[in-house]
Amino acid sequence: xxxxxxxxxxxxxxxxxxxxxxxxxxxxxxxxxxxxxxxxxxxxxxxxxxxxxxxxxxxxxxxxxxxxxxxxxxxxxxxxxxxxxxxxxxxxxxxxxxxxxxxxxxxxxxxxxxxxxxxxxxxxxxxxxxxxxxxxxxxxxxxxxxxxxxxxxxxxxxxxxxxxxxxxxxxxxxxxxxxxxxxxxxxxxxxxxxxxxxxxxxxxxxxxxxxxxxxxxxxxxxxxxxxxxxxxxxxxxxxxxxxxxxxxxxxxxxxxxx
Amino acid sequence: xxxxxxxxxxxxxxxxxxxxxxxxxxxxxxxxxxxxxxxxxxxxxxxxxxxxxxxxxxxxxxxxxxxxxxxxxxxxxxxxxxxxxxxxxxxxxxxxxxxxxxxxxxxxxxxxxxxxxxxxxxxxxxxxxxxxxxxxxxxxxxxxxxxxxxxxxxxxxxxxxxxxxxxxxxxxxxxxxxxxxxxxxxxxxxxxxxxxxxxxxxxxxxxxxxxxxxxxxxxxxxxxxxxxxxxxxxxxxxxxxxxxxxxxxxxxxxxxxx
DNA sequence: AATAGTTAGTGTAAATTTTACGCACTAATT
DNA sequence: AATTAGTGCGTAAAATTTACACTAACTATT
Numbered sequence: 001x002x003x004x005x006x007x008x009x010x011x012x013x014x015x016x017x018x019x020x021x022x023x024x025x026x027x028x029x030x031x032x033x034x035x036x037x038x039x040x041x042x043x044x045x046x047x048x049x050x051x052x053x054x055x056x057x058x059x060x061x062x063x064x065x066x067x068x069x070x071x072x073x074x075x076x077x078x079x080x081x082x083x084x085x086x087x088x089x090x091x092x093x094x095x096x097x098x099x100x101x102x103x104x105x106x107x108x109x110x111x112x113x114x115x116x117x118x119x120x121x122x123x124x125x126x127x128x129x130x131x132x133x134x135x136x137x138x139x140x141x142x143x144x145x146x147x148x149x150x151x152x153x154x155x156x157x158x159x160x161x162x163x164x165x166x167x168x169x170x171x172x173x174x175x176x177x178x179x180x181x182x183x184x185x186x187x188x189x190x191x192x193x194x195x196x197x198x199x200x201x202x203x204x205x206x207x208x209x210x211x212x213x214x215x216x217x218x219x220x221x222x223x224x225x226x227x228x229x230x231x232x233x234x235x236x237x238x239x240x241x242x243x244x245x246x247x248x249x250x251x252x253x254x255x256x257x258x
Numbered sequence: 259x260x261x262x263x264x265x266x267x268x269x270x271x272x273x274x275x276x277x278x279x280x281x282x283x284x285x286x287x288x289x290x291x292x293x294x295x296x297x298x299x300x301x302x303x304x305x306x307x308x309x310x311x312x313x314x315x316x317x318x319x320x321x322x323x324x325x326x327x328x329x330x331x332x333x334x335x336x337x338x339x340x341x342x343x344x345x346x347x348x349x350x351x352x353x354x355x356x357x358x359x360x361x362x363x364x365x366x367x368x369x370x371x372x373x374x375x376x377x378x379x380x381x382x383x384x385x386x387x388x389x390x391x392x393x394x395x396x397x398x399x400x401x402x403x404x405x406x407x408x409x410x411x412x413x414x415x416x417x418x419x420x421x422x423x424x425x426x427x428x429x430x431x432x433x434x435x436x437x438x439x440x441x442x443x444x445x446x447x448x449x450x451x452x453x454x455x456x457x458x459x460x461x462x463x464x465x466x467x468x469x470x471x472x473x474x475x476x477x478x479x480x481x482x483x484x485x486x487x488x489x490x491x492x493x494x495x496x497x498x499x500x501x502x503x504x505x506x507x508x509x510x511x512x513x514x515x516x
Numbered sequence: 517a518a519t520a521g522t523t524a525g526t527g528t529a530a531a532t533t534t535t536a537c538g539c540a541c542t543a544a545t546t
Numbered sequence: 547a548a549t550t551a552g553t554g555c556g557t558a559a560a561a562t563t564t565a566c567a568c569t570a571a572c573t574a575t576t
Contacts, residue, residue, distance in 0.1 A: 526567105
């Protein structure tokens with residue numbers, strides 16, 4: 001006979017002492033992987049940890065007065081100035097001592113540089129992090145300021161804590177959900193078909209035939225051909241396109257095949 | 259000129275007062291959607307809230323000494339006795355006051371029935387819940403005990419808090435990731451091709467041709483034909499199959515098309 | 517002004533995959 | 547014997563994916 005435990009009722013937590021109530025939820029943070037696209041590279045925006053040589057992802061805590069999505073959006077705005085972007089939750093991380101285990105020497109350095117008297121507390125803080133990724137227009141936040149740096153996916157250094165895992169898993173999620181994601185948000189408002197193709201090729205790490213790709217995209221009718229062309233190259237200037245937002249969203253409902 | 263905020267360093271939380279330290283992380287829970295499959299129905303295991311008429315999903319808090327996956331596994335074991343199952347994190351929920359906002363009268367009833375003097379505290383507790391779904395063999399935990407009830411997806415009543423959202427989103431995630439998920443875990447160890455087909459048909463809400471489905475599955479070579487047949491019906495007894503675990507996992511890496 | 521070099525833009529045919537379904541045979545129930 | 551449903555083969559139609567070659571427009575060079 002299988003043993004069935006008897007505490008089958010919902011176990012309510014003890015009420016916390018709210019006297020020194022912080023508006024933020026302790027031990028929970030939101031960490032953001034910000035994707036941008038430039039030339040043929042998928043890039044991630046890294047943030048330099050104050051007064052140290054280390055890099056991390058933008059992160060922050062969650063207020064009790066906001067939803068997770070709002071928190072992610074706010075954190076992004078506060079740390080980078082980027083607002084109003086597409087954000088997608090992809091995974092929540094909560095390994096034991098994950099802030100302690102990874103990059104021990106980095107963590108120590110950061111603690112020292114942060115000039116606060118927090119020595120051991122870090123390992124008990126932000127034990128759980130909700131990962132979001134953002135799709136942003138690279139050009140809108142370039143050139144980077146010295147505290148931030150766009151970094152190609154393939155060249156990302158060791159990051160603080162387990163942030164390298166965040167980047168890896170964000171990329172996995174991005175690839176998996178590609179059919180349903182508005183990846184055009186990684187492009188500038190006006191773009192060429194070739195740029196869009198490059199974007200797909202970079203994310204999926206495969207090549208498309210120019211003509212077939214063209215046909216494929218045109219099926220969905222969310223591309224508006226502009227009367228402008230992009231001059232400057234020593235070649236026939238390509239047409240510029242922009243997105244018909246309504247039609248794009250409709251197409252994304254069903255998924256865009258490739 | 260875009261305004262860039264200056265707090266670009268990582269903001270460490272104030273250390274919490276650890277004197278009345280609870281081993282569990284307050285305000286965080288793990289909630290489980292347990293999928294089972296019976297006849298032609300996809301079902302979810304619901305848990306009756308102690309001494310009330312309401313139902314909820316199995317849930318519990320997360321210890322600081324365990325990872326999220328371990329917590330989900332433990333919660334499942336503790337509440338239902340089910341162990342060693344496939345668990346998949348699908349989404350983390352954290353809307354403002356989501357425990358207060360949903361099912362106000364239900365929450366109240368539960369609070370009263372729980373016979374604890376927690377009145378307002380609930381709305382500040384378990385603000386964030388990490389959703390996992392499990393794929394289990396329906397037969398192994400049937401017949402249900404009175405505190406639990408298998409409930410067909412289409413007949414789920416109003417659940418506590420925002421647990422209806424959990425079920426909806428778990429199903430969306432299940433459908434989306436179907437190609438990569440070991441949904442055979444929803445079947446008994448020995449099963450017929452027809453049962454597997456029904457399973458796919460139920461999850462995807464579409465029909466397959468018997469012969470084509472047969473061909474499709476056989477391509478992957480993860481089905482082992484057993485010398486047994488399932489007798490009982492007024493017809494030719496169908497063959498029984500079991501899974502070749504190694505080959506199944508290999509096939510799932512690349513995804514099983516349908 | 518002519519030319520070379522580069523990339524853009526476009527349609528059609530072949531190959532492959534998916535879907536639909538026919539048929540012969542088997543093995544149980546009633 | 548009639549009925550019901552599974553097994554396993556095949557084949558044809560439909561849909562999708564892949565392969566492929568030329569002309570056009572611009573810049574840079576001479």
